[in-house]
Every structure is written in structure tokens, then in C-alpha cells.
Amino acid sequence: MAGLRVLDAGSNAGYDPFMFRKRGASYVLACEPFDFHRQATFLESVYESGVDFQRIGWQDLHPEVHGRFDYIHCHGVLYYEPHPTLLIERLRSMLAEGGTLLFGSMLLEDPLLSEYARFVPRSYYGDDTWWWVPGRLVMRWMLETSGFDVHELSVSPGPPGEFPTVNGYFLGTAGEPVLPPLDLLGSR
Secondary structure (H helix, E strand, C coil), X not given: CCCCEEEEECCCCCHHHHHHHHCCCCEEEEECCCCHHHHHHHHHHHHCCCXXXXXXXXXXXXXXXXXXXXXXXXXXXXXXXXCHHHHHHHHHHHEEEEEEEEEXXXXXXXXXXXXXXEECXXXXXXXXXXXEEECHHHHHHHHHHCCEEEEEEEEEECCCCCCCEEEEEEEEEECCCCCCCCCCCCCC
């Protein structure tokens, strides 16, 4: 991480941003729109690590304002988004050429469901903020369609719930989008 500009979208209370800084990142922008931001800024007031904690969501990120990043980390955000492709496209717009994406999401556990996504209209495991859970191949296709070259996937157990999930991480680099990017209003 030495000398890298790092973006952490969905930073929660700040563990990952603090670790990126500790590993030598020159600049870390940590974005969290929810109350977890308060805990992160309190911890920053104690640690004085130099992480730039901002109470903004991915929708507020713009390369013209925030620049581009050598390394983007986003975990635990996608399944909360009603428009997940817009999230991925925005992250792609923030990645510098030669940059790396580490993208994590809950995924359907069953490999036979890899080509499917499950819509979760009310809740999963008592959390009413989930929208849906993609299969592994669906997630890969979304990343590739949005302009990432996906290099690997690792999985670990997900939370217990109404159907089995795994926590999956994809490692990707900048590629070419299959479709022109959508703006937030959905036009091309």
C-alpha cells in the first residue's frame, strides 16, 4: 500500500481505512453515510492516523472532485443497494489506470445458483435493509460489464439466515466497460 491513494466505500467504523493507512497508503478517503461515521471520526480523533473520513455515500463520489484511486475497497455495500450496477459503475469511474479493486459482497452459497440473483423484498436474517443477493457468476458478470477485469474470487462463510450465503471477495483491475455507463437517472 506504500504511497497509494486508497478509497474505502462503505467504511463502517473505520477498521479497513486505519489498516490501509498503517500499511503505508499516502491518502485514504473513507466514505460512510450512516452513523458508523461518528465512531470512525471519534477513533480518528484518538489515533490521528490521517484518514479522511467523510459522511458521504458512493453516490457522492466523483473523480472530478475526489480524484482517482490506485486501490478501491468496497465490502458489504452492494446487497443494500436497490441499483447495484450504478454502484459498480461509479467505483469504476474512480479507479486510476493500473489500479486495483477489492470488492466484497454476500453471495448465494449454492454454486448451482451462480447464474441467479435472489431478490430479498423484506429482510434477510432480520436486517430489513437488504435488497438482493447475487450468485457468484452474476456478481462477476456485473463487475466485468461495468469495466473490471476480474482476476480471482475467494469465499468464506456468510451469516446464517433464511437461505445460505457466503461472503465473497473479487479482485479486479481496470478493464473496458461492455456498455456505456449509466448516469444516476438511468440514461445512457
